[in-house]
Amino acid sequence: MSETRSLRILLVEDNPGDAKLVLHMLRDAPADLRIAPHHVESLGAALEALAAERFDAVLLDLSLPDSTGLDTVRRLVRASPTLPIVVLTGLDDSEVGLEAVQAGAQDYLVKGHGDGKQLCRTLLYAEYRKESQLTIERLSRRNDLILRSLGEGVIGCDAEGRITFLNPALKAMTGYGDANLLGRSPHDSFHPLAGGQASPILATIADGQVRDVVDIDIRHAQGRTVPAELIVTPMQEDGRIVGAVAAYHDVTDRQHAFDTLRHQLEFQQTVIDSLPLALFYLDRAGVLIGANTAFETLIGKGRSQLLGHPADEVLPPALAELVEALEQSSMAPVAVTLVDGQGRRRAGHVRFRQFNAPDRGPGGVVGILIENGGE
16 A cells, blocks of 8 residues: 655635636545645735745746736745746646746646646656756755865866866866866867877777876966876766766976975985995895995996896896895995906905885895905
């Protein structure tokens, strides 16, 4: 047995005959629907009733003593924006009905047409459509809030790659507004493509693959360049790709941090290269991760030949054997004789020093070669 549903309906109708007919039709509701109508004869009375009571829907005549036409719908919508409205018209004029729907009503009925079941069905459908509309508006507001609060600059593109929306972060990142970007390709404004480079946005629209693009340059409206990364995601509707969403992440701060770190490392390497002692660095796996000019000169190999290679592959055999036999607990100087890059024998000793990783654990060792003399 189905559950009985109750609807409280506000009927706004000044014509006694029409009002009597509608009330009679409402009494012909299905058994599982209980209708509780409340009848008023003017818009002013309707607004007072809405302020005092809760209703599930409104049946609204457009010819009232204090309001006529579509403005009647608009005033009622402003007063109760969440309330479903069904307009009652005196003529079988679909144009008036459609205009009423555009003004905020959910549906329209011609007076004297249909029966009570049709009227009740229209009210239920109007309620459902209003709930759906409110849900869509709520989701739209939430999505808009999310887009506005994102730190990334976000654009939506249609199937042709033209921009259909953009968020405030994108405007701040590029210096362009809606008037400059909507309806245009991002590659015609802030995201230029290098010669022959394919558009990652059009590629995603074509194959539906998510793309993560690093090291792109955004061209700001004022002429400066903004380093960024890009993620492109396809937009789908009913299983079809209808566009793409592109999120641009400004990496200026990170780029500045990288540049600062690079300058620091270059400075440190310059200082180390100025030392007369031959230095090399090994990680915990015995792979060379650094060396200075004195060490490169001593063994006759450049930095590119050393870094990233295991010690036993690139170091002189006598030194490689010491590294292989090295115990971290024993850091005493060890005598060693090497053959340098010019074939000369060089005698000295090597001292190892352990260094820690950023997590305070063992990071590797530094080898310091101190020459006694040469032969």
